[in-house]
Amino acid sequence: MAVQDSKRRVALITGVTGQDGAYLSEYLLGLGYTVHGIKRRSSSFNTARVDHLYEDRHAGNVPFLLHYGDMTDSTNLIRLMQQIRPTEIYNLAAQSHVGVSFESPEYTANADAIGVLRLLEAIRILGMEKETRFYQASTSELYGLVQEIPQKETTPFYPRSPYGVAKLYGYWITVNYREAYGIYASNGILFNHESPIRGETFVTRKITRSVARIETGLEDTLYLGNLEAKRDWGHAKDYVEGMYRILQADAPDDFVLATGETRSVREFVELAFAEVGRTIAWQGKGVEETGIDKKSGKTVVRIDPTYFRPTEVDLLIGDASKARDKLGWKPKTTFTQLVKEMMAGDLAIARREAANGKHSV
C-alpha cells in the first residue's frame, strides 16, 4: 500500500455530521490531516457527533473546519472545492435511510445519485483530475435481491429500494469518471456498520436504545418490523479505516468491506436483552408475534407493520477478501463486542435521562 507522495494532506468530507463522518474525521486528524467537513444548515444544532473535534477557528491554524453546503447545490460544492482544493474527497453525504427512501424517492435520488455527479463534475470543472482522490460511499444495498452468497465485488447488483437504485447510479458514475477522465475515483461497497453513535432510527440503535429505556423504566415496548432480515454487521470505527486504505491504494478500484458473518434482526434483539440479563420468549406468528421478557412476564417486543418495506433485502453477507489481500484491511470488532458497546452507550444515556426524570416520548 503506497502512501500518497504529496505532503499536503487535506481531506474534504461530505456527510461529516453523520456516524461515519465523525469517526473518519477523528481518524484522519489522528494521521495529521487537515479535515474540512460539509454540514447542512439546520434550524437546530446537528453537529453533536463532531463537536468534540471543533476548535474555535479564531485561534488560528485549526485542523478541523466546517462549511455550510448541500449535495443538491452544485454552485456551493464547486466553490468549496475551489477554496479547499482537497487532496482526498470522501463522499459520505446521503439520505441514508432505506425505509425513508420509499417516502422521499426523488430527494433521495437528487442527493444520493446526482449529488455524486455534482462532485465528480466539480473535479473536472476545476481541472483537479490529477490533484484529488475521490471515495464514494457505496453500499451492500446494491446487491439487494440475493444473486450470490457471499456477496463480493463481482456479484451482480439488484437493488430493492429507491436508496439502492440511487446508490447504483453513484457507483457507476464513479467507475465511469475513473475510466473516462482518469480521475482517481474508488467505491467502497460497505456492508452495515454500527456504533454507539449510529442514527437512532436504524434497527441496531433503535433496539439498543429501546432495550436500555425498557431496563431503566423509561418505556415499555420495542416496536419493530421484519425480524427475519439478515445483515452483516460490523463496527463503523473499523470501516472508516478501510475507507482511508481504499484511497491509499496504488490504483483506484472498488472494494467490499464486510465481516463475513450474518445475523438476523431477531438475534440482535435477543443479544441486546441478554446484555441486561433478560431472556426473550417469542409467541405468536407474523404481525401478531410478541416477545415476552421471561423475568418480568411482560411483553417487551411487538410488531408494527408500518416498519415493513415494500421490497426487502433478505440476506446480506459479504466477502472482503479483496480488501484483506490488497489493502491489509480486516475488521477488529466482533458482533458480540459491537452489541455490548452499543448497549453500554445507551444504558449510560438512559440512566442519565431516568435520573433527570425524563419519560417516554
Ligand code: NDP
Ligand atoms: P448518516 O445518515 O449517519 O449520515 C449521513 C450524512 O449525510 C449526515 O451528515 C447528513 O447530514 C448528511 N446529508 C444528508 N443529506 C445531505 C445533503 N443533501 N447534503 C449534504 N449532506 C447531507 O450515514 P452514515 O454515516 O451511516 O453513512 C455514511 C455514508 O455511507 C452514507 O452515504 C450511507 O449511505 C453510506 N453507507 C452507510 C452504511 C452504514 O451501514 N452506515 C453502509 C454502506 C454505505 P445531517 O447530519 O444534517 O442529517
Ligand code: GDR
Ligand atoms: P439497512 O439498515 O436498511 O440495512 O440500511 P436498517 O437498520 O434500517 O434495517 C436493517 C434491517 O432491519 C429491518 N427492520 C427494521 N429497520 C428499521 N430501520 N426499523 C425497524 O423498526 C425495523 N424492523 C426491522 C429492516 O427491514 C432491514 O431489513 C443500512 C443503512 O445504513 C444504509 O445507508 C446502508 O447503505 C446499509 O445499511 C448497508
